[in-house]
Amino acid sequence: MASRNGRRHHQGLVPLAALLSRETKNEKMEKPTMQYGCAAQSKKGEDYFLIKTECLRVPGNPSSAFSVFAVFDGHNGNAAAIYTRENLLNHVMTAIPGGLGREDWLQALPRALVAGFVKTDKEFQRRGETSGTTATFVIVDGWTVTAACVGDSRCILVTPGSAVSNLTVDHRLEDNAEERERVTASGGEVGRLVIFGGIEIGPLRCWPGGLCLSRSIGDMDVGEFIVPVPHVKQVKLSYLGGRLIIASDGIWDALSSDTAARSCHGLPAHLAAKQVVKEALRTRGLKDDTTCIVVDVIPPNGSNPPSPPPKNQNKLRELLLKIKSRSSSRSKLSKKLSSVGVVEELFEEGSAMLAERLGTHDSTAQSRPGLFTCEVCQVDLAPSEGISVHAGSIFSTSSKPWQGPFLCGDCRNKKDAMEGKRPSGIKAA
C-alpha cells in the first residue's frame, strides 16, 4: 500500500515497516517556519509573479494562515499574465466550500484549483483580449505543499539529502508525447514551423495558433484544445522540511532541475533565488524573461526529530511515497512517515479532461442543499439548468449523469470545446 513503485525494496534500505514500527515519541508536528526570495531579469516584460503570505483560510483567524507563490510567464502580450496574477487566487478560493476544517480544506484544494484555473481562463477570454500565460501556483500550508500548473514554469522540490523532484509537469509539445496525442485527438495539428523551401525549424507547435505549449490560460486566438486544466500535485514534507524552486522557462531552458538545485545549495532563500538567475544568465545569456522564486520550509526552532535518525536515512530521504488512501489511519501513518524523513505524496492528477478532474460529488460537497451551483464559475443554477459534468461523456456509463457536479451552459460549452467535441467557437444550443 505504501509504495507502488517498488523502490522500497532497493538494497540497503531499512524495510519501511521496521522504521514505522519504531516508537515515535512526539508525533505532533509543529508548524514549520518559512523563508523566501525572488529574483528576476526582464527581457520582454511578460513574466509576472505573486508572493502572498498570511492568506487566511478562515477569515479573522491568524492560525489558519497559508501562503501562495506563483509565476506567470505571458506570451503575445502581458494581459493574460496580469489578469491571472490578479484573479486566480480569488477564483480558487471561491471554489472551496465554506466551513471546512484544515484537513478537509486541503483535500478540497486540488478540485478547487481545477475550477479556479478554468474560471480564470473563461473570464479572461470574455474580455476579448489576445495573449496567454503559463501559471504555476503553489500553496504552502504548514508542511503541505500543493502545486498546480499549466505551461512550462516548473516547480521543483529539493529535500534534505539533495533529492530533487518535480512537483509540476511541463506542458510543452516538444517534450510531452501524451499532450501531443491529446491535442491531435482534440482536432489540433502538431508540427514545426515550415520556412521557405519546406525546411522545418524550431520546437513543435500546435496549429492553428503556433503555440509551443499545450496548456495555458488565455490564448483565445489559439485552438481550444489548449486547455487551462492544471496538473495538480500535493505532498506533505517530512520534519526535515524542503526547498521549492519555482521559475519561468528563462531558467529551465538554461538549467536542469538538478543543476538549479545544486547551484544555490546552502544559500538562504533570498540569495538562492538571485544565484539561480545568475547561473542561468551565465549559461545562456538573457534570451528570455527570467523569474525565480525560492521558498524554504524550515523545521521550527528547537524541534528535534521525533525518533533517532535511522542509519540509512539518507537513502530514505530520497523516497517519495504515494499514499492514495484517505482512511482514518492515514494521519497516523503520515506522522510516522514524516518522522523518518519521507515526503508523502497525497495527490497527483494531470488529466486534461474536466469530467475526470471534477469527479463526483460526495454528499457533503454541495454546501447549500436544494441550490445547485456551477462547479467551475460558481454561478447559481436553476433546477432545470444544470448539466451534469458526466452527462453525455464517456463517463456516463460508469457514473450517473444526474449526479453532480454540475456545469452552467457556458462552462459545458467550454468543456466540449476543450475536448474537441465541437469546432472552436461554435456553441451548442
Ligand SMILES: [Zn+2]
Ligand atoms: Zn459555469
